[in-house]
Amino acid sequence: MNTQQQKPYVIGLDLGGTNSVFGIVDQRGEIKATTAIKTQGYDKVEDYVDACVEALQVIIEQVGGIDTVKAMGIGAPNGNYYTGNIEMAPNLAWAHGTVVPLAKLFSDRLGIPVALTNDANAAAVGEMTYGVARGMKNFIMITLGTGVGSGIVVNGQVLYGCDGFAGELGHVIMRRENGRSCGCGRNGCLEAYCSATGVARTAREFLEKRQDASLLRELDPEKITSLDVSIAASKGDALAKEIYEFTGHMLGEACADFAAFSSPEAFIFFGGMAKAGDLIMDPIKKSYDEHVLPIFRGKAQFLVSSLDGASAAVLGASAIGWEI
């Protein structure tokens, strides 16, 4: 047995705004052990890392100790692959307004190589390592969650750009006039329309502007979620279906522009919204075919992530560990 074979596992950390979920994963994408802690409640990053390592020790022992672990991968908001830092993440108390060398902190504590990237890039690598993108060299991962994220793979490598932050496709401008305000401080971004919160916003707009009956009218408009829209649509509610058509139409328009950029062999959708299946995928495909430059027509597949939603983020993060 060589050293490589003696280290059959990588650790994945899905660092979310609420929870930090760990998994120890083998090369086939099987999660051998898992644990989690709360992400918040720490003023200093060192305290957060201490708590993480304490929880990790338990599951590391379960798989045979740290000598069985090749590396660790972290998927985190504003994670920079080049530096291993989390930069100015607005939602993390211990990283707010500062630069946190998280990869180095974990590497120093665990004695293994640690790499870090943002969650959408981690999802792309996860899909390439364990999911529907196995064998693909050029694809675009689009994560439809609270926001819209993206991971762009070119020639088998994640596109990081000059600074590590390339692939912010949620913030391309889709409506240059009277565009919706976006959390980034600008107007008209894809994310303002096609994230889960964007869909809820579309629902409120449709309900206000129109008079037709809808199951959604039974709900408090301020509390409507994209899941409510999905449930109503699956019951045949016409207005709810139109909300998904509107959303999918814009995603198809956006993907048509993305094709002019990197001509991917596939667009892969991930996240809560992607679970709506044909409800969202059919309008995306229809709109893409209508809008894409003829030379690219029919070349890209439209796929939904094959990774289990609950573990996909951890798998994605862990996959970064194999690439070190």
Place this chain on the structure above:
Amino acid sequence: MNTQQQKPYVIGLDLGGTNSVFGIVDQRGEIKATTAIKTQGYDKVEDYVDACVEALQVIIEQVGGIDTVKAMGIGAPNGNYYTGNIEMAPNLAWAHGTVVPLAKLFSDRLGIPVALTNDANAAAVGEMTYGVARGMKNFIMITLGTGVGSGIVVNGQVLYGCDGFAGELGHVIMRRENGRSCGCGRNGCLEAYCSATGVARTAREFLEKRQDASLLRELDPEKITSLDVSIAASKGDALAKEIYEFTGHMLGEACADFAAFSSPEAFIFFGGMAKAGDLIMDPIKKSYDEHVLPIFRGKAQFLVSSLDGASAAVLGASAIGWEI
């Protein structure tokens, strides 16, 4: 001397709709010999290649024979790097509606490796080999000519995508409502506004809509060119300046979206319009800063190609030869 050192030259072919210009180029980008033939007037591609090779023999002898030539690079409309084919080029009689294996035809005749790509990608490689992009790993070349072309470089490599046709940034949609019709059959493309013909179109629109005096009113509106606008603007004509501001503003908006994609260290502009200098570059930079996602602000340089316009296309094509 090893074999590599015995072959100090590459051939570049800039294959345009009117002329086919050849240059034999050394590693520093010096053109040692040059010649040209008309591109049209051949029904069959074999006849075109025969005429090319006949003209080439003369300059190949001038530099010491074919044994001094490492390879040949071709920059051509609809050129596909992966296949070496020209695919369905609408402006070439001998390639119209068909697929022409041009790289193979030249390679068979000359006995050297031949690579082919489209003109904008060739310009990007030329800039990376001989021009302002030397040492850069991530940049976007934007060619402002009759159309708007682009060559995207990621990790030091041209982005070709799954099919060889990635990087058609002239055809991202900038105006989704009431967008100008584009030669590609769709509406609102960047090219419909920011190409030389787009600028002439803007001039006609401005002259029609407005009443203020302008040097451009002395010209036949149907015959106005982007050069006329540039000359008027350089004389201080307010309306002409506004046309460039409008054009630059849109290019800046577009580049802001491109940054969200590949976060380049530079945008490099090439072509007749780029020669307008500050007249076009200042509004591009101003608009970019206004529109780009804060995380990318101040990271990208805005540069004009440093290659001599007359020889840049040949140099770009030749540079592809070094990459084989």
